[in-house]
Amino acid sequence: MxxxxxxxxxxxxxxxxxxxxxxxxxxxxxxxxxxxxxxxxxxxxxxxxGKDKSANPQFRRITDTIGGGQIYTFVDADIVNNSITRKDNYFTIDRGKRHGVFPKMGVIAPNGIAGIVVNTTNNYALVQSILSVNKIKINAALKNSGYFGTLTWRGDNSRTMHLADIPKYVPLKVGDTVVTDGKSSIFPQGKMIGRVAGYEVDSKTGYWDISVELNQKMGNLQKVFVVRNLKKLELKQIQDTLDAAIKND
The missing domain is CATH 1.20.5 (Single alpha-helices involved in coiled-coils or other helix-helix interfaces)
Structure with a gap:
């Protein structure tokens, strides 16, 4: 036993x-x-x-073949501080003028878009977050149909923005992908923003009011990339000629 x-x-x-x-x-x-x-x-x-913390960071050329050969450069940056609870939010990055970072440059994150540079010092930059009610509007498009509109934040949810100006005859379904449309000089075309979470017709405009769940969680940003459009000055020059022509009409 x-x-x-x-x-x-x-x-x-x-x-x-x-x-x-x-x-x-x-x-x-x-x-x-x-x-x-x-x-x-x-x-x-x-x-x-070109991620190399041991060397002085430099912009790296990337060709956007989707956008008709438009050339962008990128530089990596770390988040120094960040806010998501205010009406207009900002974050600071550890890159500035000496790294080639200047106001009006777009900032993207690994999983989406993040904001636009508004001010810089030699070593730091202040970035207007996409979570800003009054100060930021993003050109965005439905990936499947190509229809584009304006993406804004209403201050109620850090995970959701709203896409407007899409005609109500455009077919939609929950889960459709929303991307940057490339019609501004800020962000490259086709960068992932999020997915359609819901939609209804806006009674005031007659267009779709589309809720977009952001692909990037803005509350846990750690690494971002600043975008420089090498053809931005040329684009501005041609747009200025249009503005001048309109004034002379």
Missing amino acids: QQSFLAAQTTAFNAWISGYIDQGTSYLKLKQINEDLTAQNKALMSELY
């Missing part, structure tokens, strides 16, 4: 040890997989954006 009891205990102990070893091995494998993915992501970011 005692031998049977000891045998049963030994078997149970061995099974426990075996399970522990399996779990430990799985943990080590998962840890290794995570480390590999982190290393791969770091390498890809370095290749795409």
Whole structure:
């Protein structure tokens, strides 16, 4: 009887040890997989954006083939501080004039858009967050149909913005992708913004009032990229000629 009891205990102990070893091995494998993915992501970011904290950061040229060959450059930045609870929100980044960052440059995040630079010092920049009721409007489009409108924030939810000016005959469904439309000089075309969370006809305008759930959670921003449009000055010059022509009519 005692031998049977000891045998049963030994078997149970061995099974426990075996399970522990399996779990430990799985943990080590998962840890290794995570480390590999982190290393791969770091390498890809370095290749795409020139991410190198040991060197002076520089803008990296990226060709936007969707936007008819328009050229943009990007520089990476870290968030110094951030707000999402005010009527008009801002965040600060650790890049400034000496890194080539100036007002009216767009700022994108890994999973969406983030804001527009409004002021800079040599080493820092103040960015107007897309979560601003009065001071920011984004040109945005429905990816499937290509129809574009104006994206704004109403101050009620840090995860949701509203897309207006889309005609009510345009077909919609929850889950449709909303992207930057490339019609401004701020953001490249086709950058992910979010997905349609709901919609109804605005009784005042007769157009769709579309709720857009942001793909990027603005409350946990850590890394962003400042965008410089190399053709922005040329675009402004041609638009100025239009403004002058209108005034002379």
